[in-house]
Amino acid sequence: MTPLAIKVYSLLDTVPHGKVTTYKALAQAAGTKAYRAIGQIMKHNPNAPATPCHRVVASNGSLGGFMGKTDKKTLQKKIDLLRSEGVAVKNNRILNFSNIYHSFS
DNA sequence: CGGTTGACCAAGT
């Protein structure tokens, strides 16, 4: 558990179900600019089910391998979770992304 | 303490 991770998890907890946010927004809200570090935290995901990393997407709203390449199984799982929460996902992309995007402002 | 590594981003080609 890293200090940054704690902030990120707290922020994730504030994101309502059926909505998503971006690494950038998380970093910003966490008071840092380490988008990349957050990505690592998510993939390690020490808090497994308690950490809804599936609610975090790239700034362009794509899930098909956040950076472009990721384990399909992991990805598909997250997509399933998102759809369970009411998030429309198509072709590994978020539909109505701007509509369900949650910002911390 | 320096170098490598990202589930990234923005801008340029």
Place this chain on the structure above:
DNA sequence: GACTTGGCCAACC
């Protein structure tokens, strides 16, 4: 619209 470049910052070795 797809690909490359440089920069960003935390975590790991």
